[in-house]
Amino acid sequence: MSRLDDEESADATSTLDVTPRTDERTRSRSGSRTRTYLVVGGIVVLVGALGLVVFNGLTDAATFYYNVDEAAAMRDELGDQRFRMQGNVIEGSIDETDTGVEFVIAFADAELPVSHVGTPPELFNEEIPVIIEGNFVGDEFQSDEILIKHDSTYEEENDARMRTAQEDAELRSSEAG
Numbered sequence: 001m002s003r004l005d006d007e008e009s010a011d012a013t014s015t016l017d018v019t020p021r022t023d024e025r026t027r028s029r030s031g032s033r034t035r036t037y038l039v040v041g042g043i044v045v046l047v048g049a050l051g052l053v054v055f056n057g058l059t060d061a062a063t064f065y066y067n068v069d070e071a072a073a074m075r076d077e078l079g080d081q082r083f084r085m086q087g088n089v090i091e092g093s094i095d096e097t098d099t100g101v102e103f104v105i106a107f108a109d110a111e112l113p114v115s116h117v118g119t120p121p122e123l124f125n126e127e128i129p130v131i132i133e134g135n136f137v138g139d140e141f142q143s144d145e146i147l148i149k150h151d152s153t154y155e156e157e158n159d160a161r162m163r164t165a166q167e168d169a170e171l172r173s174s175e176a177g
Helices: 024-061 068-073 152-157 159-176
Strands: 064-067 083-089 100-107 110-118 129-137 139-146
Touching: 064 068, 068 083, 068 100, 068 110, 083 159, 100 159, 110 129, 129 159
Parallel strands: 064 083, 110 139
Antiparallel strands: 083 100, 083 129, 100 110, 129 139
């Protein structure tokens, strides 16, 4: 016996076995840990993806909606923030450009010049209520989407706004004629 061995220890007479254990209990523990990490990782990825979808949906839904007179009064507050604006296209103001169309939109006692990029909808015309989406750049409103009142679903969802816009369009039409 060497002087490092203790006579009373269990390994004093035999050699120490340092091989890893490979019985079923050891294997199932490490396998269940791996499965647990995979499940938790999958849940984290799923929750992250769902959060991203919800965030994008809320961002689109949070595009604010103003009448022309409200937007004109809040121009400094709105800055370059994207929002929707409702008004009526002024008669004689539509000019086609290489990139889209320019026109003047009005509501109540306010008028704003609009530069639209893209092809306007087929029903786009003078003296009709429209909703445009975009932002202020300098003194004009730059839009990339024009919505036209043309179906009953839109009217049902925005009945009060559409009545007010239609009344404004009729008033402008009678003043011009």
